[in-house]
Each structure stands twice: as structure tokens, then as C-alpha cells.
Amino acid sequence: MTNDVSTFILSLYKDGRYRPSTIGSSLAGLSRFLSANDHTTQFLLEIPVHLPREVKIIEIYNEKELVALKSTLSSERLTKRDTAVCRLLLETGLRGIDVCSLKLKNIDWERDCISIIQNKTKITLTLPLRASYGNDIADYILNERPLSGSDYVFLKTFAPFGRLGTASVYEIPKKLEQLAGIKKEGRPVGSRMTRHHAASFMLWAVIPMSDISAALGHRDPNVVSVYLSTDAISLAACTLPLPPVMKGGVLDAQ
Structure with a gap:
């Protein structure tokens, strides 16, 4: 039928x-x-041509976990490279592949900005070079980065010192969580988690969703709406008040 x-x-x-x-x-x-x-x-x-996309609500780091992460990043328990990678991921929301592809020429130290062409969208993305992760990147380049003719910022630890792989960008934040004593089953690890974290913090700072979309390098601005699900305060503001209820013929305002 x-x-x-x-x-x-x-x-x-x-x-x-x-x-x-x-x-x-x-x-x-x-x-x-x-x-x-x-x-x-x-x-x-x-039979539909396009099916609805599956959207999952991802639980981001809570306040206690953030304190543990920041404390671990400041404790020098990670290498300078891994510290710089983690802080860059947490504060910018960059995709893991873009962190791996970051080149020395992409960093403008005089103008305090990072400019890249994103691997996924091929769109140019310019981010401010904050002192936090900027200092960590500089510390790594000057004091730990292997001597190499490579243009890439983050290199492997052992020869021939090729660029850092995407698998490492999964393992490095995972190691940070382990050192910080954070263990959450069912929650993603790696750049996907840090991307949600960065976007949610922008929402909490009341940054317009269009600006968040630009900062994260989304081709479709509507994609950012998924991050609203992690912001309980903003969600609460979207709720409607309960209508009055009649109890025994008497109007009772809820």
C-alpha cells in the first residue's frame, strides 16, 4: 500500500x-x-534519497576535570611537544589533521596569528596566536624539536623525524587524561573531544554561533547547533514556562 x-x-x-x-x-x-x-x-x-544525520550529545570536561587537565599541563609531566599539542587542541578546537599539517610558515609571530588551509574544507582559517599555546609552541621549537629540514611544526620523536601522524593526536590527549586521572567510559578521546570542548566554551562566553562556526572552520554554520546540547544553561534558557494548572477548580500557577 x-x-x-x-x-x-x-x-x-x-x-x-x-x-x-x-x-x-x-x-x-x-x-x-x-x-x-x-x-x-x-x-x-x-525510499528517501537522504537520511537524517545521527547527532550524538557529547559530555564535555566538567570544572573538576578542567582543573586537573590544566594542572597536568603545567606540571611538565608531558613533553614540550605534547603539551603544545594538547593546549592548541583544547583552546582552538582545531581538527587533529590540521594540527599535524601545521607548518612553521603558518605561524605569524609578528602579527600573532596562525593561518592554515584546512584539510577537510580547503578553506583558509586564521586564528589568534594566544600567549598560552603560542609560548608552548615556541618552547617546543626552540628547546625540544629535533633538528630537521621539515617544514612541519610537530615532528615525531625518533628519526627520520617525519611530521606527527593523526594517530598521535588521538594518543596525546588520551595520555593527558590518564595523567590527570580522568577516566570516562563512552566519551570520545582526542581532537573530537577537544573540538567539542572548545566550541562549548565559546558558547558559554556568549560568542555568536556564526563566529564559532568561523573559528572551527565549519562549511555549514548550522553544524554548530550540536554544541548547544552540551550547554545546560543555554538549553534552560530555551525552555518554555509550564502553563497554569487547574486543581479542584482553582487556578494554580506553577
């Missing part, structure tokens, strides 16, 4: 038993099945 296929697909979402990616991969098989018979080809029009 008409709408049976679309109704069935919607029911899979409502049940919550299947991820959108799982449903999407199964639709190709369903299309082939419906195409096999002249009586069922009419239902092909009911």
Missing part, C-alpha cells in the same frame, strides 16, 4: 534499535529487492 515503505523506514528510527548508518546501508538492498518485480517498482519512490 502507499506509504508502507516510508512508514516502515520511519518506524526503524522511532524504535531506536538501528543507527541511521545501518538503515542507510540497508536501503540499497531494499531498492534492489523492489526493483526485481514490476508490481513493487512503484515503491521505489518512497
